[in-house]
Amino acid sequence: MHDLFPSDKTTIRDKIKLIDPSLDFLLTGMNDHKEKMLDTGLFDNRIRRTLKDITQSNNTTEEKLSKVINDVYPYLQVRPLVESQVKTDPDFIVSPCVHLSSNIKFREQVAKAREMLLNTRILLETSSLKRYLETKDLMNIVAISKSVIQDRNFHALFDLLLCNKPDHVGIKIIGVRESDTVTQNKVFEFLRQFSEYAKHITNNRPPPLHLVNVDELGYASYCSGVCNIVSPIATSPSFAFPSKKHKTTINEEQDTSPTYYHPINMDHPKLNSLTMLPCACVECRKYVTASNIPHKAKPVFRRVHWLNTKNEEIREFRETPVQLNLALRDKFARSMRTQLVAYLPENPVFAL
Ligand SMILES: [Zn+2]
Numbered sequence: 001m002h003d004l005f006p007s008d009k010t011t012i013r014d015k016i017k018l019i020d021p022s023l024d025f026l027l028t029g030m031n032d033h034k035e036k037m038l039d040t041g042l043f044d045n046r047i048r049r050t051l052k053d054i055t056q057s058n059n060t061t062e063e064k065l066s067k068v069i070n071d072v073y074p075y076l077q078v079r080p081l082v083e084s085q086v087k088t089d090p091d092f093i094v095s096p097c098v099h100l101s102s103n104i105k106f107r108e109q110v111a112k113a114r115e116m117l118l119n120t121r122i123l124l125e126t127s128s129l130k131r132y133l134e135t136k137d138l139m140n141i142v143a144i145s146k147s148v149i150q151d152r153n154f155h156a157l158f159d160l161l162l163c164n165k166p167d168h169v170g171i172k173i174i175g176v177r178e179s180d181t182v183t184q185n186k187v188f189e190f191l192r193q194f195s196e197y198a199k200h201i202t203n204n205r206p207p208p209l210h211l212v213n214v215d216e217l218g219y220a221s222y223c224s225g226v227c228n229i230v231s232p233i234a235t236s237p238s239f240a241f242p243s244k245k246h247k248t249t250i251n252e253e254q255d256t257s258p259t260y261y262h263p264i265n266m267d268h269p270k271l272n273s274l275t276m277l278p279c280a281c282v283e284c285r286k287y288v289t290a291s292n293i294p295h296k297a298k299p300v301f302r303r304v305h306w307l308n309t310k311n312e313e314i315r316e317f318r319e320t321p322v323q324l325n326l327a328l329r330d331k332f333a334r335s336m337r338t339q340l341v342a343y344l345p346e347n348p349v350f351a352l
Pocket of ligand 1: 279280281282283284285305306308309
């Protein structure tokens, strides 16, 4: 980070370093993601073999999931995943945790997730890793598929998220799209109810709630008890993996040319579709037009511009004299993302 972003340029407050073990990538991700994770050497070798068998089989999704639960779960250990984090001196230790993706196997998935979250706490309190508890916060990041966010599961999810008394709770929602208003509203309702529940359970000292892997949609969550959002830099959050199957013809290539976060429209037009850069940040002022940016500099340019823009947007919301939800309503209404207004609740819940 230091080389890319000179210290006087970009500060979204203090930087926090955390490494999310993201077991959802291992258990249901694309093959190359799985391979990369297995190549870290942090997993039992038997897992590689089983996952390969599962990929090559013609089993149904449910059968595959059963095999993961029966044959992979027993070999998932939290210790190597925690040890690999502390070696890099992070600010938070993220508890490894399986993701929750199935209503049919919900109980089994929650049981394993709970076991891993509790084991991390026990490990940090009783082993040689104990010394890290004094300087590092414990964070849960639980990945949850949209299909599982249902009223009947709310309580089990709330209990799970708090089961090991974490210092921070992170929620990563898998598979939900901004345009899916019904599901998205359910997610925000879930966040608000969790926030109230956590207050109640912790005597009004709830752990800060982070929403992981969202873009501007995350701004709306500031009104649903979320105090921090985690976004990928200058790419769309991986709500769903793009599949080659989804290409309509064999010859159709995906347009992978760089995008540009438009600070007024709040959308991501292609950088090469712009002539003048519509932003007053240091980077944009330096180049003035998109064609002035050397090809090699584009990846860094768009990331620094993105950070500058986000820094300014978040500062605007935080420092506005009007209530946050009204400031957001105004910002969304002026953008091409007016649909986000629908996600601002009538009775906002603010975490701070
Ligand atoms: Zn800019």
